[in-house]
Each structure stands twice: as structure tokens, then as C-alpha cells.
Amino acid sequence: MKRSSPRRPAAVRDEGLADALVTASFVIAAQLSRIGAEHGLSLTLCRVLGILRDRRPRMSELADYLGLEKQTMSGLIARAEERGLVARAPNPEDRRATDVILAPAGARLVERMRAEALEALAPLVAPLDPADRRRLQALLQRMLAARDGADGR
Amino acid sequence: MKRSSPRRPAAVRDEGLADALVTASFVIAAQLSRIGAEHGLSLTLCRVLGILRDRRPRMSELADYLGLEKQTMSGLIARAEERGLVARAPNPEDRRATDVILAPAGARLVERMRAEALEALAPLVAPLDPADRRRLQALLQRMLAARDGADGR
DNA sequence: TGACATGGTTCGTAATACGTACCAAGAATA
């Protein structure tokens, strides 16, 4: 796929960077997906628990975070609730809204999976020395800080 | 969640890096997923087409690349074949095996989505100047080079 | 030749995600 026209230099120039970002994205997602699967969780449900770790969103906020429709969240939360991982709580300020919170079992599970994720990512960053890790972290954070709204987890 | 014990420094020290990697992974995957969805493709099928762009794998290799079972690949390829995106071809060296190749429509689609992906990632890397982009790419590539087998796309 | 392994497919099932439709509660307007 040689591109003979020198137009649109910005996109063309970053092809290598884009490939690296995409590949890294899949490699990391594969690790998280594997860890989730070992505990019977889909990647989406892992993200839900990760969000609930430090927030108490309502159903619709949760759906917005993840880019899903609200009826999808309903089903996800319903199944997670049956398994004792999360709980629904009425929102104190809006009687229409339903907040989602971590149940005790869900809180234990999310901490455990977080530890497993750190271990799973360790070999990936192993080839980088501490200074390089700091550089990589800083570059990623600058990249992510500029993005509009939704948080990734 | 303070960890009072100073054990296992490697994992603890990289918590910020791990968070940045995971968040970046979700942000990038969301872009690719959106682009795929606009063309009626799942993220998995996007990856399949991306692999076929420069390879002619057999069914089982494709499944291994993506970490899926072979019967999952059968269904995916069957549906993609019905839509005229890919084609099956007998493997010349092993009569049991089936190679998967891009059909013309699939080749056009994958190039188009690749261009869209480059555009979608451009705003993400926008806050980084050219030198930082080179540094980020180099760091990611060093990270990915060390990993065992499977390619991310 | 037989026994076993490998490569794919088919079948049945569960989870995920969406569109549509619906109800309850709040907000806005007459």
C-alpha cells in the first residue's frame, strides 16, 4: 500500500504511531479480557466494576461512559445484580433515576482483578527501564488529557 | 485502598502507567469499534480484515491470532463471505486446511476504514509534537516487541 | 493397517447489544 500522493501529511506521517497504538490497544484488551473471563466477566462488565470502584453513577451515566444504550446497561446490571456483584439504589435527588453501586462481593472481585491486571501488564512494560516508563506514562496522559469527555474506565 | 506493605514494588510502582495504558486501550478501541460499526462490522471482524490485508492465513491461524476458538472463526468467516468481504481458498499444501483471503469488496473496505482510523486517531495524538510522537511510537514498539507470539492485528 | 492428531464445520446455548415500545417522574407551558 504505497501512497504516491504527498497529500494529507498529518495522517500519513503517523501511520507507524497509529499501528503501534492500535496493536497496544488490542494486546492490553486481550489481557483484561482474559482476566475477566477467568472470573466469568465480560470486558464490559469489568469496565463497569472498574467505574463503580470510585463512583456511584446512575444507569444512564454508566451507559454514556461505555458508549452503550441504556437498555443494554439494564440487562448488564440485572445480571450482575443477580450474581451479587452490584446493587441498585434509588437516587436521592431524582426519583426516576437509579444509582448503581458495588456490592461487597463485587468490591472484592474488582480489587482482585485490578491486582491481576497489574501483574499481567508487568511483563509488557518489563523491557522499559523506570525512566522510560515515566516517559511513556507522561506521553499517554498528555494524549488522554486532551480528549473530550468520556473516561476510559 | 492504601497498601501499607512495601512488597512487590514493581506492580505498585507502575499503577499509574497501567491505568494510562488501560484507558488508552479503551479510548482507541472505542474509535475502531465506532468506525467498524459505521460499516456494519464488529471490532473482531475489523481485526480479521486488518490481518487479511497483508496475510493469507488459514482458519486456525486466524483464530489463534485473535484468541478465539476455531468454530467462532467458522461463523465469522461464513457471515463475512456471505457479505462478499472475504473468500475461502483451499490451502495448496494441506488439503484439510482452508485459507482465508480478502475479496475485492473487503479490500476496498479495509483500506477505507484504515484511512478513517488514521483520521480518528489524529486528534488523540494532536497534543504531541512530532518529536514526542516519535518517542511514543518507539516506546510502544519496544513494549510490543518483547511480547511472546500473537500479533495484535 | 490401525490409532491418533489436526483442521473445519455443525449444532445447541449463553451473553451482549440494539431497536422498538412502554411506564414513571420531572420540567415546561398554557
Add this chain to the structure above:
DNA sequence: TATTCTTGGTACGTATTACGAACCATGTCA
């Protein structure tokens, strides 16, 4: 106040994705 309209969530039906189990064809090895 009564009437719309919007927002928040759920229920239903359907398509896709993914897996385990079972199966057949081909290859490999004893």
C-alpha cells in the same frame, strides 16, 4: 392547575458473537 414534553429506566424481540460438544476429512505415526 392541567397539559404537554422530556428524561430515566425497563421489557420484549432479534441479530451477532462466542463457546462446548460432537462430527467428518485429512494427515501422521506406530
